[in-house]
Structures are given as structure tokens and as C-alpha cells.
Amino acid sequence: MSQVLTMNRIDNLFQTKKERVLSIYFTAGFPKLEDTLTIMQAIESAGANIIEVGVPYSDPIADGPTIQDSNQIALDNGMSLKRLFEQLQDMRQTVSLPVVLMGYLNPIIQYGMEAFCKKCQEIGVDGLILPDLPMQQYLDEFKEVFDKYDLRNTFLISPQTSEKRIREIDTHSNGFIYMVSAHSITGARTGISEEQIAYFQRVEAMNLKNPRLIGFGISDSETFTTASKYGNGAIIGSAFIKKIKESQDLKSDIESYIQSVIH
Amino acid sequence: MIKIDEKGFYGKFGGAYIPEMLHPNIEELRENYEQIMATPEFQKEFRGLLKDFVGRPTPLYFASRLSEKYGAKIYLKREDLCHTGAHKVNNTVGQIIMAKKLGKKRIIAETGAGQHGVATATVCALMGMDCTIYMGAVDIQRQRPNVERMKILGAKVVPATSGSQTLKDATNEAMRQWINNPVDTHYIIGSVVGPHPYPEMVARFQSVISEEIKWQLKEKEGTENPDIIIACVGGGSNAAGAFFHYYNVPQVRLVAAEAAGLGVTSGKSAATTVLGTSGILHGSKTLLMQTEDGQVVEPHSISAGLDYPGIGPVHAHLFDIGRAEFVAVEDEDAMKAGIELSRTEGIIPAIETAHAIHALNLIEYSKDDIIVINLSGRGDKDLDTYIKWGGY
Numbered sequence: 239m240s241q242v243l244t245m246n247r248i249d250n251l252f253q254t255k256k257e258r259v260l261s262i263y264f265t266a267g268f269p270k271l272e273d274t275l276t277i278m279q280a281i282e283s284a285g286a287n288i289i290e291v292g293v294p295y296s297d298p299i300a301d302g303p304t305i306q307d308s309n310q311i312a313l314d315n316g317m318s319l320k321r322l323f324e325q326l327q328d329m330r331q332t333v334s335l336p337v338v339l340m341g342y343l344n345p346i347i348q349y350g351m352e353a354f355c356k357k358c359q360e361i362g363v364d365g366l367i368l369p370d371l372p373m374q375q376y377l378d379e380f381k382e383v384f385d386k387y388d389l390r391n392t393f394l395i396s397p398q399t400s401e402k403r404i405r406e407i408d409t410h411s412n413g414f415i416y417m418v419s420a421h422s423i424t425g426a427r428t429g430i431s432e433e434q435i436a437y438f439q440r441v442e443a444m445n446l447k448n449p450r451l452i453g454f455g456i457s458d459s460e461t462f463t464t465a466s467k468y469g470n471g472a473i474i475g476s477a478f479i480k481k482i483k484e485s486q487d488l489k490s491d492i493e494s495y496i497q498s499v500i501h
Numbered sequence: 502m503i504k505i506d507e508k509g510f511y512g513k514f515g516g517a518y519i520p521e522m523l524h525p526n527i528e529e530l531r532e533n534y535e536q537i538m539a540t541p542e543f544q545k546e547f548r549g550l551l552k553d554f555v556g557r558p559t560p561l562y563f564a565s566r567l568s569e570k571y572g573a574k575i576y577l578k579r580e581d582l583c584h585t586g587a588h589k590v591n592n593t594v595g596q597i598i599m600a601k602k603l604g605k606k607r608i609i610a611e612t613g614a615g616q617h618g619v620a621t622a623t624v625c626a627l628m629g630m631d632c633t634i635y636m637g638a639v640d641i642q643r644q645r646p647n648v649e650r651m652k653i654l655g656a657k658v659v660p661a662t663s664g665s666q667t668l669k670d671a672t673n674e675a676m677r678q679w680i681n682n683p684v685d686t687h688y689i690i691g692s693v694v695g696p697h698p699y700p701e702m703v704a705r706f707q708s709v710i711s712e713e714i715k716w717q718l719k720e721k722e723g724t725e726n727p728d729i730i731i732a733c734v735g736g737g738s739n740a741a742g743a744f745f746h747y748y749n750v751p752q753v754r755l756v757a758a759e760a761a762g763l764g765v766t767s768g769k770s771a772a773t774t775v776l777g778t779s780g781i782l783h784g785s786k787t788l789l790m791q792t793e794d795g796q797v798v799e800p801h802s803i804s805a806g807l808d809y810p811g812i813g814p815v816h817a818h819l820f821d822i823g824r825a826e827f828v829a830v831e832d833e834d835a836m837k838a839g840i841e842l843s844r845t846e847g848i849i850p851a852i853e854t855a856h857a858i859h860a861l862n863l864i865e866y867s868k869d870d871i872i873v874i875n876l877s878g879r880g881d882k883d884l885d886t887y888i889k890w891g892g893y
Contacts, residue, residue, distance in 0.1 A: 295796065296796040296797045297669065297783075298673075299520065299673050299676045299677060299680075299783075300520040300677075303663070306663050310663070310664070318794040319794060320794070342781075343781050344795045346795070348794065348795030349794075369520045369521070370784070372518060372524065374508070375516065375518065394520065394521040394522065398683050399521065399524070399525065400525070403525075
């Protein structure tokens with residue numbers, strides 16, 4: 239990693255914080271179209287470390303019912319990539335955490351990959367997670383443009399990912415690696431099993447160059463702490479979506495939830 | 502030359518845009534399928550089942566009254582006579598043997614109208630494999646008899662309750678379940694869609710259709726090559742099978758009939774080559790119906806089997822390079838063509854197939870032309886739709 243000259247907030251974060259990094263995912267435009275910035279500000283003030291903004295899609299094949307549902311509601315609310323960029327245009331006036339956009343490839347390709355990456359840099363996005371972008375396609379088609387606009391690219395690995403493949407992913411990743419804790423869609427599991435811990439340990443022993451965040455199945459202080467033992471931190475998605483779905487006071491509910499996870 | 506490249510692309514279309522969690526499964530299949538298919542052992546079992554279980558070869562039937570009516574030599578490739586009533590079973594027989602060779606214990610599949618679900622449940626019963634079928638909740642209501650057929654055959658039918666609750670959502674759900682059960686489970690995709698190598702593998706299993714057309718036509722007409730082959734296209738598996746051995750025989754015109762629904766400009770259509778643009782759906786880059794913002798649009802067709810917002814990448818390529826002619830057939834015209842075939846030849850076709858029959862009215866040909874229409878399925882499953890339509 240180019241640790242000297244970078245201004246990228248993801249790099250900066252992992253240079254100073256190696257453990258208990260908490261990343262929070264939410265779907266842009268959910269529960270209400272205009273909640274995006276409010277949610278981001280609350281995640282920051284509550285003490286989380288990375289904000290993952292989900293770009294809603296009609297066919298999110300790696301997501302379980304909770305996130306699917308939030309995607310559909312966001313789309314029904316009128317959310318689109320263009321609208322999202324408008325909402326995020328001035329985010330850097332109020333949000334200083336690293337921001338990662340997470341979304342499926344098709345809406346981004348329709349926007350235009352280069353235009354998308356350029357816009358991301360302009361508004362201060364630091365990285366991307368595109369679950370249906372395979373490594374080979376990334377290398378063949380998109381790596382150059384991601385690099386040009388200083389965007390970190392995060393790949394997922396699962397318990398089925400071979401050691402050889404993990405090494406390749408580590409070589410071609412920057413930012414961090416997203417460890418799917420069970421071979422599962424989002425929101426499908428709760429708690430962490432012995433088997434998963436064996437997998438975390440196996441990957442930990444590989445001494446990868448990239449930091450590792452553990453996702454899928456993290457919902458509270460206990461699971462966060464367990465995951466943080468074996469990685470540099472964890473990602474909460476579905477559990478967070480459930481918390482904000484019924485919220486009457488986003489700022490206060492988000493702050494109390496995140497603080498309950500961290501402490 | 503129409504040929505898949507080493508990365509799984511037909512020209513600009515194809516590939517494997519899949520979540521990393523599916524990478525091991527797809528890689529396992531990609532690395533092994535060609536080799537497994539090439540073994541004499543596989544071929545013996547596959548060919549044996551196609552003959553004795555499916556009932557192949559299916560006849561290539563000269564439709565004399567239809568020929569007289571349209572002024573051409575029209576042959577019908579009778580896939581409707583396959584066991585379970587459509588071409589779908591050619592693929593499921595191939596894939597179930599593949600799954601066994603890969604050591605899988607469990608089968609999952611998506612289905613729209615239920616034909617692929619029934620064909621999958623059938624081969625699972627045949628092989629004693631555990632079978633779960635994902636089907637849109639709306640389709641479960643619309644296609645009750647097929648749901649019961651699957652259950653009789655021992656399959657579990659699970660409703661997909663997201664989105665429009667039809668084929669697209671059933672496919673999403675099957676992919677999610679595959680992510681959740683990657684080790685022991687094989688996903689039998691029912692059309693020439695999905696991530697590489699599925700489109701090519703399914704096309705190869707279905708290619709038995711054009712393989713038979715070649716020798717059957719040679720017997721009847723002294724030539725392997727018809728002037729025109731017509732097939733309907735939803736995802737496009739029967740068309741891929743009927744076109745396969747003719748892709749690179751340029752004098753054979755390939756005609757693909759898409760579902761125009763209530764009309765291509767009505768907002769209720771499934772005519773993907775007219776309304777679609779390049780994008781990524783269910784793991785491959787292809788033509789698909791989408792909004793400007795890249796959200797997938799809900800299609801419409803009276804035929805559940807054509808009610809899909811994309812087409813297989815090979816068809817997107819055939820369209821792109823102009824190798825196939827695409828025509829769009831409206832619901833009403835397809836229904837009338839179904840009645841027409843019933844009364845001229847005594848064959849009630851599936852409504853999907855009826856779209857291909859109507860294409861005779863939309864293309865040019867001359868009196869001496871030999872036209873083969875792939876009669877992909879029979880109409881038993883569609884009786885309710887015929888009755889509700891009522892125009893007979």
C-alpha cells in the first residue's frame with residue numbers, strides 16, 4: 239500500500255486503528271428518501287469508523303430479505319444513483335469518516351463507470367464494494383479507472399474461498415477485505431459458530447497485507463467483540479437496517495444502538 | 502464465427518458477474534463441465550436417457566396444411582412430444598447427470614410457468630436426489646397444476662416473495678439459496694442465462710434439437726439445411742438448441758420470436774431486443790429491459806415462459822451482429838396462432854411456442870423455402886389461459 243502520499247480516508251483509518259473498526263451499512267433512501275445525510279452524521283457522531291452507503295438495486299442477489307426490502311422501499315421512495323450523488327454533494331462539510339459505496343454493478347454501468355468514479359472522487363467517496371464485480375472483470379475492465387480516482391476496492395471472501403484465491407484477492411485489493419462470516423446472504427445468520435471461528439483463525443494466520451473486516455451475522459456488542467478478535471473489526475448491515483426501519487428519531491436511535499455495540 | 506471465448510463471452514455478451522461466494526461453485530463447474538460432457542460414460546448415460554426416458558428423437562413433422570396455407574415447406578420439430586411436455590427436460594437430464602458426477606446431493610432450480618420446475622423435479626425423482634424449486638408467489642397462484650405436479654414428484658416448492666414475484670425473482674431467490682448452500686448443492690438453471698458456463702452448457706444440452714433436425718431433414722429433403730429456422734425466445738434455451746448447429750451456416754436464416762406482450766410501446770412487453778439495452782442480469786452481461794438508472798423493469802407476456810426481462814447472452818450476440826432476425830409477437834396474435842395450429846395440424850401448442858408460429862406472418866420467404874419451426878412445448882399447461890382468453 240502507498241502509505242506515504244495517500245489522502246484516502248480508508249488508508250488513514252487503518253494506519254492508526256488496527257482493531258475494533260466498526261463499519262455500518264445502510265441503504266440510501268431508506269427509510270425515507272431524504273434520510274441519507276442524517277443517518278451518515280449520526281453514524282459518525284455515535285463513534286463508528288466507516289460508513290457504507292448502499293446504492294439500491296431491483297435485484298440484489300447477495301442480500302437477504304431485510305436488505306432486499308430496504309432496497310425496494312428506497313427505490314419506491316425515488317432513490318437513484320443521480321439522486322444519491324445530489325444528496326452526497328456536500329457531505330464532506332459534515333462527515334469526516336471514510337465513505338464506501340456498496341452496490342450492484344448494473345446501475346453503475348448504466349451511469350458510466352468512469353463518470354461514476356469521477357463523481358465519487360469529487361464528492362469525497364473513498365472506496366467501493368461491488369459484490370457482483372468478480373476479480374477478473376475488475377482487473378480487465380475497471381482497476382485502472384478505480385486507481386485513477388483514488389478509490390479503494392473491497393472484495394469479499396467466504397469460508398469456501400480457497401487459500402490460493404484469498405492470496406490473489408489480497409494482492410489485488412486495497413483498502414480492506416470483507417470477510418463473509420458464513421457462506422450466506424446478508425442477514426441470514428445470527429451469532430458466530432465454532433466453525434466460523436476456525437475460518438477466521440485460518441485467514442488470520444495467512445498474514446494478509448490488507449485489513450480484514452468481518453461481515454454477515456454481526457448485530458450486537460458480543461458478536462462485534464468476537465469478530466474483532468479475529469479481524470480488524472466488523473460490518474453491521476441487516477441488524478442496523480432493522481433498527482432504523484421503525485425509528486421515530488433516527489439520530490438518537492442510531493447513536494444509542496451503535497454505542498451499545500461499541501461498548 | 503459464433504463461438505464462446507475462454508472468458509465466457511459471445512462477442513460483447515456473457516461473462517460471470519457473480520458474488521465471490523459463488524465463485525467456487527461456478528469455477529468447479531467451469532473447470533469440469535466440458536471434460537465431463539466429453540466422457541463416453543457421460544454421453545452413454547445422457548443419450549440413453551434422452552432416448553428411453555425423454556423419448557428422443559422427437560419427430561420432424563411435415564405440416565402439410567400449414568404449409569399449404571402459408572405457401573412454404575413447413576416442418577415442425579416436435580419438442581412438445583418430449584416427456585414432461587417441452588424441450589426443458591433435455592437440459593435437466595444433462596444437468597442432473599452433471600450434478601451426480603460433481604458429487605452433489607441436492608438440486609435447486611427456479612421456474613416461471615413451472616415447466617422447468619417439473620422437468621427438474623422429474624429428473625430428481627429419477628435419480629433420487631433432493632429437490633427444491635423456487636417459484637414466484639404470483640406464478641404459484643397462476644400455475645397451480647404444475648405446482649402440484651412438482652409436489653407429486655417429491656419436490657419442495659418454495660415461493661419467491663420479493664419484487665414482482667415471478668421468474669426474475671425466483672431466479673434471484675435460487676441464486677441466494679445457492680450462496681447459502683454452496684458445497685453440496687447444484688443449481689439447475691433452466692435457460693441459456695446466468696453466469697458462464699451455464700449459457701453454453703445449457704445450449705449444448707439443448708443442441709440435440711438441431712443435431713436431430715440436420716439428419717432428419719437430410720432424410721426428408723436431401724439437405725441438412727433448412728432455409729429458415731424459427732423459435733421463440735424468453736431466456737432462449739429452445740432457440741439456442743434449434744440454432745446451435747446452424748450458428749455458423751450463414752445460408753440458414755435464424756428467426757427468434759420475442760413476446761411483445763400488449764405491444765412493444767405499451768409498457769407491458771417482454772420484447773428485449775426492442776426495449777432492452779446492455780446491462781448485467783443474473784450473472785451475465787446481456788440485453789435487458791431496464792430504466793435509465795439501471796433498475797430492471799418488470800416484463801409482461803401472456804406466456805409465463807417468455808415473461809423475462811433479459812435474453813441469453815448468445816441471443817444478444819446473434820442480435821448484435823445481425824445473425825438472427827428478431828420479431829416481436831403480441832399476446833393476441835400468439836393466442837390466435839395457437840388456435841390456428843390446433844385447427845390446421847391438430848396440435849395445441851404452448852403459448853410460448855405459438856409466438857413462433859405467428860412469426861410466419863412477420864418474415865419474408867418464398868414458396869420453395871424449407872422452414873423449420875421449433876415446436877418447443879405443448880399447450881396442456883396453458884389450458885387455463887386459452888380458456889380465459891376464450892377467442893376460439
